[in-house]
Amino acid sequence: MIGAEGTFAPFSYHDDNDNLVGYDVEVSEALAKELGVKVKFVEVKWYSLIAGLDSDKYDLVTNQVAITAERKKKYDFSIPHTYSYPAIITKKYNTEITKMRDIKGRVADENITMIIVTHEMSFAHQISDKVIFMDQGQIVESGTAKQIFDHPQMPRTQQFLARYRGDTDYII
Structure with a gap:
């Protein structure tokens, strides 16, 4: 049994015939075939994916889940x-937000995240409540x-x- 969200195209979603399809579904089915086992998907809301794994509702999760040090222990x-490349999206008629700096001082809705890339780090330093440093899809540090x-x-x-600042105290 595999836990999947079923609402996040192209990873797991329903086609026109209401079949669960998508990249994660295909990878899971190929793995099951290779192992010689049958696969059954259990669709759950994103916020309960990990809880379902903990309560043995299914054996594994196939979904976009951030790898954290805490999760790696368990x-x-x-x-x-897969790797995601986020972007800021606004409505076409929004003339108030046309560049990153226009977001300064605004409050995000609950569960909204802003991703800032390297060239915007000084901006992130000024406005962010929380910063998460990731490397190769894994959370290295947050605060x-x-x-x-x-x-x-x-x-x-x-x-x-150190590399970003041009420091020479560290070797990469």
Whole structure:
């Protein structure tokens, strides 16, 4: 049994005939075939995917799940096989937000995330409540902007920031 969201195209969603399809579904079915087992999907809401795994509702989850140090202590993860490239999206007629700086001072709705890439790090330092440093799809470190930018604890974060700032104290 495999837990899947079933509402997140192109990963797992329903086609015109209401069949569960998508990239994660196909990968799971191919793996099951290779193992010689039958696969059955259990569709659940995103927020209960991990809880269902914990309560043995299914054997594994096939979904876009961030790999964190805390989760790695409890679960086995595959090697990441997809990468997302986020962007800021506004309505065409929105003339108030045309560049990253236009977001400064605005409050995001609950469960809304803003992704800021390397060239916007000084902007992130100024406006972010929380910063998450990721490397190869895994969360390396998270904290306030001050904690991450001024006092990073993890060697990978320190190395990255040193390279970004041009410091020579770290070797990458």
